[in-house]
Amino acid sequence: MSYIKPKFRHPKLPTNALGYTVADYDGSISTLCAGCGHDSISAAIRNACFLSSIQPHRIAKMSGIGCSSKTPTYFLGKSHGFNSVHGRMPSVATGASVANRDLTYIGISGDGDTASIGMGQFIHLIRRNVNMTYIVANNGCYGLTKGQDSATTDLGSISKIGFENPFDGIDLASLALLQGASFVGRSFSGDKDQLVPLIRAAMAHKGFAFIDVVSPCVTFANHAGASKSYSATRENIDPMPLDFVPMREEIRTQYDAGTSQAVTLHDGSVIHLHKASSDYAANDRQAALSEVQTANAEGKILTGLLYLDPDSQNLTHTLQLATRPLNELGKNELCPGSHVLNSINEGLR
Amino acid sequence: MKPTDVSDPEFFHKVVDCQYACPAHTPVPAYIRLIAQQNYTDAYLINWESNVFPGVLGRTCDRPCEPACRRGRVEEEPVAICRLKRVAADFKDDIADRLPKAGKPNGMKVALIGAGPASLTVARDLAPLGYEIHLYDEQPKAGGFMRSQIPSFRLPESVLDEEIGYVLDLGVTQVFDTYVDSMADLLSKGYDAVFVGSGAPKGRDLPKLAGRKEADANIHVGINWLANVAFEHIETIGKKVIVLGGGNTAMDCCRTARRLGADDVKVIVRSPFDDMKASPWEKEDAMHEGIPILDNHVPLEFVVEKGKLTGMHFDKVEPVYHDDGRRELVSTGEDPVFVPCDDVLVAIGQENAFPWIEKSTGIRFTSWGTPIINDDKTFQSTRKEVFFGGDSAFGPANIITAVAHGHQAAVSIDLYCQGKKISDRPAPNVTLISQKMGIHEWSYDSIPITDERKIVPLVELDQALSDRSLEVELGFDPETAFIEAERCLNCDAQTVFTADSCIECDACTDICPTSCINFIQNAPEDDLRQKLAVPADNLEQPLYVSGTLETGKVMVKDEDVCLHCGLCAERCPTAAWDMQMFFYNTTKATPKLVKQR
Numbered sequence: 001m002s003y004i005k006p007k008f009r010h011p012k013l014p015t016n017a018l019g020y021t022v023a024d025y026d027g028s029i030s031t032l033c034a035g036c037g038h039d040s041i042s043a044a045i046r047n048a049c050f051l052s053s054i055q056p057h058r059i060a061k062m063s064g065i066g067c068s069s070k071t072p073t074y075f076l077g078k079s080h081g082f083n084s085v086h087g088r089m090p091s092v093a094t095g096a097s098v099a100n101r102d103l104t105y106i107g108i109s110g111d112g113d114t115a116s117i118g119m120g121q122f123i124h125l126i127r128r129n130v131n132m133t134y135i136v137a138n139n140g141c142y143g144l145t146k147g148q149d150s151a152t153t154d155l156g157s158i159s160k161i162g163f164e165n166p167f168d169g170i171d172l173a174s175l176a177l178l179q180g181a182s183f184v185g186r187s188f189s190g191d192k193d194q195l196v197p198l199i200r201a202a203m204a205h206k207g208f209a210f211i212d213v214v215s216p217c218v219t220f221a222n223h224a225g226a227s228k229s230y231s232a233t234r235e236n237i238d239p240m241p242l243d244f245v246p247m248r249e250e251i252r253t254q255y256d257a258g259t260s261q262a263v264t265l266h267d268g269s270v271i272h273l274h275k276a277s278s279d280y281a282a283n284d285r286q287a288a289l290s291e292v293q294t295a296n297a298e299g300k301i302l303t304g305l306l307y308l309d310p311d312s313q314n315l316t317h318t319l320q321l322a323t324r325p326l327n328e329l330g331k332n333e334l335c336p337g338s339h340v341l342n343s344i345n346e347g348l349r
Numbered sequence: 350m351k352p353t354d355v356s357d358p359e360f361f362h363k364v365v366d367c368q369y370a371c372p373a374h375t376p377v378p379a380y381i382r383l384i385a386q387q388n389y390t391d392a393y394l395i396n397w398e399s400n401v402f403p404g405v406l407g408r409t410c411d412r413p414c415e416p417a418c419r420r421g422r423v424e425e426e427p428v429a430i431c432r433l434k435r436v437a438a439d440f441k442d443d444i445a446d447r448l449p450k451a452g453k454p455n456g457m458k459v460a461l462i463g464a465g466p467a468s469l470t471v472a473r474d475l476a477p478l479g480y481e482i483h484l485y486d487e488q489p490k491a492g493g494f495m496r497s498q499i500p501s502f503r504l505p506e507s508v509l510d511e512e513i514g515y516v517l518d519l520g521v522t523q524v525f526d527t528y529v530d531s532m533a534d535l536l537s538k539g540y541d542a543v544f545v546g547s548g549a550p551k552g553r554d555l556p557k558l559a560g561r562k563e564a565d566a567n568i569h570v571g572i573n574w575l576a577n578v579a580f581e582h583i584e585t586i587g588k589k590v591i592v593l594g595g596g597n598t599a600m601d602c603c604r605t606a607r608r609l610g611a612d613d614v615k616v617i618v619r620s621p622f623d624d625m626k627a628s629p630w631e632k633e634d635a636m637h638e639g640i641p642i643l644d645n646h647v648p649l650e651f652v653v654e655k656g657k658l659t660g661m662h663f664d665k666v667e668p669v670y671h672d673d674g675r676r677e678l679v680s681t682g683e684d685p686v687f688v689p690c691d692d693v694l695v696a697i698g699q700e701n702a703f704p705w706i707e708k709s710t711g712i713r714f715t716s717w718g719t720p721i722i723n724d725d726k727t728f729q730s731t732r733k734e735v736f737f738g739g740d741s742a743f744g745p746a747n748i749i750t751a752v753a754h755g756h757q758a759a760v761s762i763d764l765y766c767q768g769k770k771i772s773d774r775p776a777p778n779v780t781l782i783s784q785k786m787g788i789h790e791w792s793y794d795s796i797p798i799t800d801e802r803k804i805v806p807l808v809e810l811d812q813a814l815s816d817r818s819l820e821v822e823l824g825f826d827p828e829t830a831f832i833e834a835e836r837c838l839n840c841d842a843q844t845v846f847t848a849d850s851c852i853e854c855d856a857c858t859d860i861c862p863t864s865c866i867n868f869i870q871n872a873p874e875d876d877l878r879q880k881l882a883v884p885a886d887n888l889e890q891p892l893y894v895s896g897t898l899e900t901g902k903v904m905v906k907d908e909d910v911c912l913h914c915g916l917c918a919e920r921c922p923t924a925a926w927d928m929q930m931f932f933y934n935t936t937k938a939t940p941k942l943v944k945q946r
Contacts, residue, residue, distance in 0.1 A: 004796050006914050008423045010863045010883045022864075034789070035854045035922025043859035190853055218854065218922045230852045234900065 005029045017053035025050045027077040031070070035222075037189035037215030037230075038068055038137045042075040044192050045106060045135070048199035049076060052246060059104045060096060064089040064118060067144045068110030068137035068215075087118025090125035094315070097130050100325040101316045104203055105132035112142055115151035115170045126179040126208055131314040133202040133209045136172055137189070139217035140228040147220025158225030171296060173306055176210040177289045182312035183209035184288070186303045188233055189216065194303060197244035197271070201305065204246065204269045207314040214301060238295055240280060240304025243272040266310045273305060282308050350874050352896040352903075355845065358779040361931045363891060364908050365840045367430055370417035372746075372753035374935045375399040377414055377430055378841040382793060384433055385834035387827065392437035394447055394943045399935070400752050401470050401516065402495070404508040407435025408822065409499055411597070411628060411747040419838050422887070423863070423910050426802035428836045432822075436830040438508070447944050451520030452479035457766045460485065460540045462529050463547030465493020466748045467739025469516045470755025471544050471762065474938040476519035478763060483540070484521050487528040491517065494548055494740070495748060497576035498598070500605050501818040532706040532735075542734045542762045545706075545720075546755070549740035553698040555593075560651030564658035564693075568651065571602045571696030578605055578817075587691020589613040591661055593648060594696035595625035600632065602694040603640045608817040615688065616642045617661075619678060621668050634821075638810065647678060649685050651693065660689035699745045710735070719744055727771050728758040736761055759938040778934040783927050784842055784915075791928050793839050795915040803833045842913045843931045846904055848895040850925035853902070857917035857926055858882075863910045866917060871903045881907055 418427030738754030
């Protein structure tokens with residue numbers, strides 16, 4: 001296996017507003033199995049950061065343990081990263097976002113890291129509306145330990161050793177909706193046309209953005225009977241295509257009336273939902289929950305932007321934190337002197 | 350677009366840019382890999398089979414392969430293919446027992462006129478089949494242009510003698526020191542076929558330029574003068590020399606003049622510097638020896654005082670490029686430029702001449718004086734048993750083109766002598782074999798190194814200028830040759846795609862370092878080229894398009910800057926991509942000439 005990626009790039013690679021090419025967002029070469037869906041998610045994150053012209057050093061990648069959580073090594077090699085304890089990435093991400101509110105946080109987790117060992121932490125991340133993008137690379141099995149069923153394995157899905165899963169899987173998108181997440185999306189690693197704009201929108205959203213990405217385990221869950229295989233996912237997917245137009249770009253694409261609806265994010269960026277999704281009410285939590293549940297009941301995988309509240313209040317606002325990152329606060333701000341203390345004391349008399 | 354038909358060997362052949370650009374289609378990456386393995390002998394033999402004169406060509410080839418080399422599109426410089434060929438020749442073992450022998454006589458007799466590279470190639474291809482070969486030349490030794498026109502500081506005589514010897518040793522009857530003055534006579538001698546490879550020996554002159562006749566003693570036609578130097582009829586030249594012309598012959602003339610004692614040599618050319626016909630490296634070599642190149646100067650007259658040449662007048666011009674691609678040299682209107690000189694070498698091109706071929710033979714010529722050839726492949730003239738090749742077929746070209754003609758003419762002659770249709774050419778010999786060694790391992794060095802092109806060391810300038818026969822280039826040593834060989838991208842390791850196996854996981858698209866691979870909706874080629882991740886603007890490079898996949902998309906690969914690193918195939922979970930070694934051996938009269946080890 002090659003652990004070296006050649007240094008040469010296409011001499012005519014396009015550049016973004018910062019003058020970077022997509023190669024400037026590359027990481028080390030992946031050590032995951034060939035064809036792993038997670039590698040496609042890595043590439044989608046890379047492409048999204050490139051297209052949105054985010055400075056690599058203004059991004060922090062947070063992860064726990066698992067195949068999914070190894071992937072931050074394989075993209076954004078020039079960004080910050082913290083590979084934390086199994087299921088405990090939410091605590092670290094919460095702390096980091098409180099300490100430095102200016103970075104773009106991308107959390108990468110898996111079905112085990114989120115829906116099993118990390119469930120307790122995940123729920124509270126949603127509840128607190130931490131300003132980050134949280135991606136679950138959901139392959140419905142424990143690929144790192146030879147493919148045992150996980151908490152998201154669908155009912156009736158057949159594992160590689162031939163057992164039918166007797167339990168209902170946890171639907172993380174429904175859970176996030178129910179718990180009040182301000183941005184909920186679902187996608188498929190094999191559909192970058194949808195996944196890339198979804199990640200860009202999630203990163204532009206000021207609040208907790210959750211994306212559940214079906215990401216087939218090519219080694220342990222890509223056989224007939226496995227419900228999250230490439231072919232089963234393609235067969236059952238019900239995609240709602242979308243485009244993402246950042247605030248600073250003029251809108252070049254014209255959409256015919258009735259074929260598309262625009263959702264404006266807090267920063268002025270616009271998400272265009274079109275075709276099948278044009279009459280989907282992405283701003284209605286109850287309706288979203290109902291749509292997702294209905295699709296689930298029909299054995300369909302509804303993908304796209306499921307719910308968005310562009311004006312939600314995230315953790316830094318709720319806690320009324322300093323408007324600047326802690327590392328920018330100097331002695332004068334942190335220790336303003338006795339006259340400030342005196343004035344506080346005066347106020348309490 | 351329609352799916353690419355990779356069962357047609359020409360698609361993958363075109364991907365091997367160097368081999369495709371080579372007139373003789375030498376399997377370049379194959380021999381470069383052998384050099385990296387220090388197997389110089391087999392590297393030489395692959396060359397020898399394909400181009401007959403590896404040692405000669407490794408020093409003198411026009412190298413159409415190098416501008417075509419994919420490496421030149423990925424980074425600054427192509428692989429030093431030509432000089433690697435010389436490495437194979439320099440370090441090979443004794444190859445005598447690996448070479449073919451004269452075949453059992455088949456009763457057929459073929460005359461070859463002119464013992465240059467084209468005729469020698471025909472001889473090499475036909476002798477092992479049992480043909481009796483009569484090789485005619487007016488000179489005492491074989492080699493033609495290679496011997497008479499290429500100075501020995503570029504091509505040592507020993508190298509030439511060795512490689513010509515390999516051909517003559519195949520039992521070729523040598524009829525040297527014999528000028529063939531009548532085709533009609535020759536045809537009456539009972540030859541089954543005649544091949545004319547007599548070159549384009551007449552150098553063009555400036556007969557109408559003022560002062561030409563008066564200054565005749567100091568005006569020399571370049572290629573004749575070079576021949577006279579080679580045969581040691583001329584050993585000196587004036588101190589100040591003007592070389593007229595901008596081709597490789599002009600470069601050979603000016604550098605030779607330096608070695609004969611001229612200390613002020615100027616190349617003066619009508620066209621702009623960038624339009625000159627000389628190869629860039631030949632211009633660099635001349636300038637390295639202190640020879641200035643004056644471009645945009647059109648000769649006006651030879652200036653003669655008291656019956657002796659004192660210089661030349663030139664009109665300064667500017668090029669004007671018209672929309673239809675036509676170039677016009679327009680006078681700047683300045684006063685004529687005077688350049689003093691003692692001698693002028695005229696190297697402005699060559700003309701064909703067949704005064705010895707009578708009309709009665711039925712061999713017809715075009716208005717340019719070149720023979721009418723049935724088509725580009727057969728080299729058959731309007732008289733069915735007479736074939737042409739090399740410079741005498743289509744006008745002046747180069748050695749490797751002459752060799753390519755020789756191979757094709759030999760095929761035609763063999764088919765003709767067997768009474769077969771010469772338009773039914775045998776197919777090329779092609780193999781395509783998977784290079785998979787393990788799950789993620791290939792049998793070639795797949796990941797390209799980033800080293801820059803190595804420069805060939807030269808002898809000291811003083812030493813070079815004082816000895817006309819001293820070879821200027823020293824050639825690569827084995828260590829340098831290894832690195833240069835490893836720069837090769839192995840473009841013959843083809844990325845072969847099987848649509849039926851693809852599960853569209855995108856792993857290949859994601860890993861590809863040069864963003865070649867796309868999965869998109871099909872469209873007409875122009876659209877498709879613009880829709881790729883990086884638009885495929887190099888129209889000379891093909892797109893590799895698959896059949897429709899499960900999602901309705903197609904795989905489109907832009908071959909332009911593919912590194913052949915194999916990562917697409919390594920990251921493919923279903924082996925829909927595979928790296929397969931493509932070997933393409935052009936049609937030759939003797940398909941398996943060299944014993945394979």
